[in-house]
Amino acid sequence: MGPVPSQLPLLAQAAAPNPADLMAARTQMAISLGWHIIIACFGVGFPLLAVFAEWRGFRTGDKVWGTLARRWARAMGVLFAVGAVSGTILSFELGILWPGLMGTYGEVIGLPFAIEGIWFFTEAIFLGIYLYAWDRLPPKVHMLAAVPIVIAGVAGAFSVVAANAWMNQPRGFDLVNGEVTNVDPWAAMFNPATWPQATHMILAAYLVTGFGVASVYAVALLRGRRDRYHRLGFLVPFVFAAALTPVQIGVGDWAAHFVADNQPVKLAAMEGVFETERGAPLHLGGIEIDGELRYAVEIPFGLSLLAHWDPNAEIMGLNEVPPDQHPPVNVVHLSFQTMVAMGTALLGLGAWFAFAWWRRRDLPRSPWFLRFAALSGVAAVVALEAGWVTTEVGRQPWIVYGYLRTADAVSAAPGLRLGLYALLVVYTILTAATIYVLRLMARAPLPVAPQETEPVEPRTLS
Amino acid sequence: MTLAEVVLAVTWVGVTFYALLGGADFGAGFWDLFAGGARRGWAQRELIEHSIGPVWEANHVWLIFTLVVLWTGFPPVFAAVMSTMIIPLTLAAFGVIMRGAAFAFRKVVDALWLKQVFGASFAASSVLTPFFLGTVTGGVATGRVPPGNARGDLITSWLNPTSLLGGTLAVGVCAYLAAVFLVRDAEREGHDRLVEQFRARALGTGAALGIIALGGIFVLRADAPRLFEGLTGRALPLVVASAVFGLVSLVLLVRRRFVAVRVTAALAVTAIVWGWAAGQYPYMLEPDLTIEQAAAGRATLTAMLVSLAIGALLLVPSMTWLFVIFQREQDPHARSVNGERGVR
Ligand code: HDD
Ligand code: HEM
Ligand code: HEM
Numbered sequence: 075m076g077p078v079p080s081q082l083p084l085l086a087q088a089a090a091p092n093p094a095d096l097m098a099a100r101t102q103m104a105i106s107l108g109w110h111i112i113i114a115c116f117g118v119g120f121p122l123l124a125v126f127a128e129w130r131g132f133r134t135g136d137k138v139w140g141t142l143a144r145r146w147a148r149a150m151g152v153l154f155a156v157g158a159v160s161g162t163i164l165s166f167e168l169g170i171l172w173p174g175l176m177g178t179y180g181e182v183i184g185l186p187f188a189i190e191g192i193w194f195f196t197e198a199i200f201l202g203i204y205l206y207a208w209d210r211l212p213p214k215v216h217m218l219a220a221v222p223i224v225i226a227g228v229a230g231a232f233s234v235v236a237a238n239a240w241m242n243q244p245r246g247f248d249l250v251n252g253e254v255t256n257v258d259p260w261a262a263m264f265n266p267a268t269w270p271q272a273t274h275m276i277l278a279a280y281l282v283t284g285f286g287v288a289s290v291y292a293v294a295l296l297r298g299r300r301d302r303y304h305r306l307g308f309l310v311p312f313v314f315a316a317a318l319t320p321v322q323i324g325v326g327d328w329a330a331h332f333v334a335d336n337q338p339v340k341l342a343a344m345e346g347v348f349e350t351e352r353g354a355p356l357h358l359g360g361i362e363i364d365g366e367l368r369y370a371v372e373i374p375f376g377l378s379l380l381a382h383w384d385p386n387a388e389i390m391g392l393n394e395v396p397p398d399q400h401p402p403v404n405v406v407h408l409s410f411q412t413m414v415a416m417g418t419a420l421l422g423l424g425a426w427f428a429f430a431w432w433r434r435r436d437l438p439r440s441p442w443f444l445r446f447a448a449l450s451g452v453a454a455v456v457a458l459e460a461g462w463v464t465t466e467v468g469r470q471p472w473i474v475y476g477y478l479r480t481a482d483a484v485s486a487a488p489g490l491r492l493g494l495y496a497l498l499v500v501y502t503i504l505t506a507a508t509i510y511v512l513r514l515m516a517r518a519p520l521p522v523a524p525q526e527t528e529p530v531e532p533r534t535l536s
Numbered sequence: 537m538t539l540a541e542v543v544l545a546v547t548w549v550g551v552t553f554y555a556l557l558g559g560a561d562f563g564a565g566f567w568d569l570f571a572g573g574a575r576r577g578w579a580q581r582e583l584i585e586h587s588i589g590p591v592w593e594a595n596h597v598w599l600i601f602t603l604v605v606l607w608t609g610f611p612p613v614f615a616a617v618m619s620t621m622i623i624p625l626t627l628a629a630f631g632v633i634m635r636g637a638a639f640a641f642r643k644v645v646d647a648l649w650l651k652q653v654f655g656a657s658f659a660a661s662s663v664l665t666p667f668f669l670g671t672v673t674g675g676v677a678t679g680r681v682p683p684g685n686a687r688g689d690l691i692t693s694w695l696n697p698t699s700l701l702g703g704t705l706a707v708g709v710c711a712y713l714a715a716v717f718l719v720r721d722a723e724r725e726g727h728d729r730l731v732e733q734f735r736a737r738a739l740g741t742g743a744a745l746g747i748i749a750l751g752g753i754f755v756l757r758a759d760a761p762r763l764f765e766g767l768t769g770r771a772l773p774l775v776v777a778s779a780v781f782g783l784v785s786l787v788l789l790v791r792r793r794f795v796a797v798r799v800t801a802a803l804a805v806t807a808i809v810w811g812w813a814a815g816q817y818p819y820m821l822e823p824d825l826t827i828e829q830a831a832a833g834r835a836t837l838t839a840m841l842v843s844l845a846i847g848a849l850l851l852v853p854s855m856t857w858l859f860v861i862f863q864r865e866q867d868p869h870a871r872s873v874n875g876e877r878g879v880r
Contacts, residue, residue, distance in 0.1 A: 148644065155640030158593055162636075163629040165603045169618025170625055173685045176607050177615025181832030184608025188840045191601045192847030198593035199854045206590035207861050222854070257832070259839045485619045487686035493626055500630050504637060507654075511641045 095490040096481055099171040102494045104466070106163055108459055109501060113157040115458065117197070118227035118276065119283025120150040121204075123311055125220035132213050138303050142310075144208070146287070149515055151205045156508055158198070171490070174483035175473055178254060182247045183240050185259035186233040193230035196222050231279060232272045239267035242465070243336060244474050266336065270329040271465075277322040278461065282454045284315025285420065289451030290516055292444045308437075312447065315454070316424030323417050327380075333468075334381035337475065338390040339399065340468035343406040345377055346370065347391045354378045354389040359411065362403040401470045409463040416457035423450055539838070540831035543609040544813075544820075546844065550602035552809050556713065556802050557595035559706075561588045563714025565635060565662020566707065567737065568655065574648060581655065583730055585643065587721045590862050594855065596636065608840050610830040612683050613820050617672070620681045620688035624668040631665030634658070663707055670706025674699030677812060678760040679822035697759040701752045708748060709805055712741040716785070716801045720794040735789060738797075742786050749779075762822060766815030774811035778804045 124146040131139030165187075169176050200222045208216060240246075246262030247254050291308035334341045341347070346357050346367035354377040360370025375385040392400050423446055430438035437443060473480040484490075537545075564584045571577030571584075588595075607614035618625060634657050642654035671694040675681055680693040693699075715738035722730035756764040767775055781804035788797040816822055820830045831837065 152640045152644055154593065155636050158596060159633045159636035162596070162600060162632050165600055166618065166625055166629040169603075169607065169614050170622050173615035173619040176618075177612050177685070180607040180611030180614060181609075181836040184604065184611070184832070184836060185839050185843065187604040188608050189843050189847075191597065191604045192843065192851065194597045194600055195594065195847070195851050196854065198597050199851070199858045202590040202594055202858050203861060210861060255833070257835050259836045485622065485686050487619060487622050487690055493622070496626065496630070500633060504633060507637065507641060511645060515644055 091481055091484045091486065092488070095488070096484050098491040098494040099484050100480065102490070102497050103167055103171055104463075105497065105501060106160065106167060108462065109505070110157065110160040110164055111458060111462065112282065112455055113153055113160060114231070115279040115282035116150070116153045116286070117157045118231050118279035120146060120153065120287075121201075121220055121223040121227060122280075123283065123287065123314070124150060125217055125224065127306075127310065128213075128217055128220070132217065138306060141303060142307055145515075147205055147208070149512065151201075152508075152511060152515070154197075154201055156504075158194075160504075170493075171485055172473070172483045173485055175478065178478070179247075179474060182244075182254065182257055182259065182262045183237045186236040186240075186263045189263075190230050190233035190237075193226040193233065196226035197230065200226070227279075228276055231276050232268075233263075235272040235275045236263045236265070236268040238465070239271045240265050241472075241474050242271070242469060243267035244477055249477065267332065270325065270332045274322070274325045274329050274461075277318055277325060278454075278458050280318055281315050281322060281420070282451070282458055284311040284318070285454040286311075286451035288312035288315065289448050292447040292450075296441065296444045296448060308447070312427070312450075315450075316420075316427060319417070319420050319424050323421060326414070326417060331381065334389075337468070339392065339395055340401065340406070340464075341381065342390055342392045343401040343403045343468050344410040344464060345389070346403055346407045347377070347389050349393050350388065350391040352378065352388045353386050356380060357407075360407070362407070367403075367407070399471060401468050406464055406468040409460040409467070413457045413460040413464060416453045416460070420450060420453055420457075423447065538828065539834060539841075540609070540827050543605065543831065543837050543841065544827055546841070547602060547605045547609060548810065548813050550598050550605060552806050554595075554598035554602055555709065555805055555809055557591070558598055559666065559710040559805070560713040560717050561592045561595050562635075562662045562666045562707075563710035563712065564588050564718065565639075565659050566711040567714055567718070567734075569659035569663060574652060579727065579730060580733070583718060583722055583725065583727065587718060588639075589643065591858065592636075592639070594858060596632075599632075605840070605844075609832055609837060610820060610827075611832060612825065613830045615685065616683045616687065616821060616825075617676060617681050619686035620690065620693050621672045621675060622686065623690060624671050624694045628665050628668040628672075631661040631668065635661040635665060662710075666706040666710045667703040668694075670703035671695070671699035672702075673706070673812070674702030676821070677702070677763050677816060679762065679819075681821055683821055683825050697755050698763070701748075701755050704748060705745070705752070708741060708745045712738065712745055713801060713805065715741055716789075716797055719789075720798060723794055731794075735792070735794075739786060739789050742782065742789065742801075746779075746782055763815055766817070767811060769815075770817065771811040771814035774807045774814055778807035778811060781807060 124143050127139050127146060128143035130136070131143055200219050203211075203219045204216065204223060207219075211219070240262050243265040244262070245265040246258040246260070248256040288308050288311040291304050291311075294304045295308055330341075333344070345354075346360060346362060347354060348366055353375050355372040355374050356376025356379075357367055357370035357372060360367045362368075377389055378387040379385050381387065381389065392403070423443075426438055426443060430436065430443075469475055471479050471481065473483045564587060568577075568581055568584050571580040603614070638654040638657035638661070642651050642658060645651060645654065675688075675693040675696065675698075678696070678698045680696065681688045715734045719731055719734040719738055722734055753764075756767065781800045785797050785800040785804060788794075788800060818826045818828070820827055
């Protein structure tokens with residue numbers, strides 16, 4: 075026999091998890107995921123913007139494009155580093171916090187993560203080349219080095235969202251007497267939820283990047299810096315994101331239909347439907363009190379129409395499942411409505427711009443346009459987070475829909491709360507430092523090459 | 537070799553590359569910590585920054601690679617180790633965050649005080665992270681992690697003689713590898729003073745590692761008899777090989793063969809990593825879980841191996857290109873134009 079493990083933690087094993095620890099684990103996961111996903115969006119979107127600017131500069135010989143490309147690449151370098159490390163802690167947490175999920179189902183959902191590892195390598199390798207070999211490679215080769223980064227960003231997002239989609243639509247295995255058998259990892263990866271979710275997420279990443287970058291330049295334009303550099307810096311990402319917004323709303327509609335057909339409990343929570351009914355109305359706003367939705371604006375037949383293209387379609391209510399399987403309605407309903415509101419607002423902003431451009435080939439004259447544009451990045455991030463809260467909280471109490479409860483997946487280690495407190499401290503510092511550094515970079519004088527770092531320091535020793 | 541063993545070997549390739557490449561990056565942070573004040577340490581820090589800047593992200597992915605292959609191929613092992621080792625792994629994860637973020641931030645800020653704050657965070661976490669990862673290996677190797685959800689002792693599983701030895705060796709190996717790699721980078725940059733500094737450090741840490749390893753024999757015999765048996769039995773050739781490569785490396789350093797010593801130092805570390813695996817074969821979690829028991833089903837293992845093989849076809853040439861670009865000899869005076877040069 076080896077060293078005998080002490081008895082204390084063993085006792086915790088069979089007992090139900092301490093609710094405070096479960097809540098702490100969920101909060102920790104939510105914070106670290108919610109943080110990573112913002113940065114990850116820039117990892118997916120920024121390379122495309124940078125290489126586009128570089129390509130325009132190469133074709134036109136216009137220095138302004140080159141400056142934009144280099145500045146964007148420089149910001150990208152910082153964001154990638156922060157994205158990589160904030161992603162690493164997620165892989166740790168999957169085991170530290172959710173051994174019940176990974177120990178049992180790791181072999182079912184492992185494949186997309188392993189494939190994602192390949193895309194991470196691709197990204198990191200070509201990012202090193204793109205950022206650091208800017209002046210060592212011929213321009214065409216250098217631009218080609220960005221192509222794998224763009225592809226890997228999209229493919230990596232696809233893989234990881236496939237893993238998440240599997241938690242919503244678990245496929246590719248049989249459960250026989252509590253044992254996972256007949257695993258088909260490809261069927262798990264390409265479960266039906268993967269397509270709408272991954273498409274929606276990849277577009278979300280482009281929206282967050284586009285509106286986010288445009289916001290920075292909108293602030294500069296508002297401050298009166300109206301030169302070509304700042305105008306282009308605004309126009310390129312804004313037009314890119316605004317053009318994708320209607321597509322994103324269409325895909326969101328697809329995602330909603332999918333949820334209506336396959337996760338009716340989540341839909342009921344999203345829409346605040348408590349009793350099964352035909353010809354269900356669409357609720358705008360409202361809050362759940364004592365098992366019903368109050369103070370909502372009702373659009374008759376709206377929900378049945380939107381969810382199933384039929385005003386009389388039946389919508390399942392939460393009354394069909396036992397109360398211990400209800401997701402928290404207020405959180406899910408509110409976050410879903412927030413996402414839709416943000417999406418609609420962004421669509422409106424894009425339409426305003428399109429109208430002005432069509433009439434006058436210029437930005438709308440009203441300063442309100444730039445004020446709203448300066449907020450568009452925030453709106454996109456809010457939509458992103460709200461969407462994830464809808465998806466994840468709407469699946470509760472399941473971590474694997476219909477198979478494994480979150481409470482049964484959580485770690486049996488005592489004191490998970492302490493981990494959450496520590497994480498809060500670390501992430502507060504990380505957030506402050508990231509924002510501080512990004513603001514410093516945004517204010518730095520033009521133009522800077524991405525790899526010119528220490529103009530100030532003395533080189534005493536060489 | 538069974539399918540499960542192939543997958544384990546692939547995992548171990550990940551561990552090895554992380555130890556060699558990620559380890560050298562950590563070690564660079566170690567030397568950053570001891571480089572001295574802002575002015576005195578300037579040249580060293582610059583060398584370190586240029587050496588790891590373009591490659592550290594790619595090197596870091598080896599850690600992710602190891603984790604995902606482990607949780608896909610051997611889910612119960614992943615769940616058991618991660619949940620029992622929650623404390624050192626949480627600390628290591630924080631270390632990873634502070635190190636990577638601070639390194640990237642330091643590069644883009646100009647103010648000296650900011651460089652110092654981020655530099656200190658980068659350097660300190662470069663030492664702590666490998667230490668905690670090392671304690672985890674010590675706990676696993678001595679069978680202190682039983683299968684199941686956080687079933688092991690949350691404290692003594694990683695606070696024990698073998699774990700402390702593992703942590704110390706991990707930090708030492710990182711520092712040693714970094715010094716060995718940096719000597720050559722400094723030489724290529726024509727930076728004689730740094731060459732001497734890092735050569736002395738490589739010799740010093742190399743010798744210290746040898747002494748710690750010798751002392752470790754006694755620790756293992758007392759604390760981990762089963763591992764000791766494995767290391768002196770099946771794994772003996774690898775242990776001997778590691779010692780021989782270590783000695784050869786010292787000789788090469790003395791004789792200033794800075795390219796060759798990279799190879800022998802890497803081989804010494806590789807031998808010890810694989811020695812550990814051989815030492816506890818066929819167990820993954822001693823004494824309860826063997827490789828075959830822990831392995832996922834055939835379908836998953838095959839799908840993963842096929843994907844990784846296809847991935848390798850794309851990645852091996854790409855990675856070679858990355859290292860070749862930055863290893864190319866450069867005119868030492870080209871820096872003012874180029875901004876970057878001399879990278880491992
Ligand atoms: C910029 C971001 C953004 C915008 C503007 C929208 N969404 Fe969204 N939405 C997301 C970003 C997002 C997301 C964060 O990417 C989610 C979380 C999970 C996922 O796959 O995508 C998401 C999830 C999500 C889901 C849940 C999917 C599931 O749980 O399986 C639905 C039904 C919608 N969205 C529907 C919409 C509709 C009808 C929108 C129209 C206005 C909309 N989204 C705009
Ligand atoms: C492969 C991808 C993902 C995996 C494996 C995953 C896994 C998990 C797990 C294990 C939990 C804790 C259990 C729970 O409360 O539901 C969780 C919760 C959560 N996740 Fe995800 N997640 C993924 C993607 C995301 C992403 C990208 C976000 C982005 C923001 C996200 C947002 C959340 C939120 C907000 C919670 C908290 C839910 C709650 O408190 O009830 N998830 N996720
Ligand atoms: C449970 C969920 C997730 C896990 C475990 C995870 C894990 C990771 C890890 C380990 C890295 C670092 C790779 C490196 O070292 O370069 C990373 C980076 C990245 N992740 Fe995530 N991730 C998750 C969710 C997501 C989601 C939902 C997206 C979707 C867009 C995403 C997109 C990215 C991208 C694009 C990068 C690389 C670019 C960057 O670093 O900014 N991740 N992730």
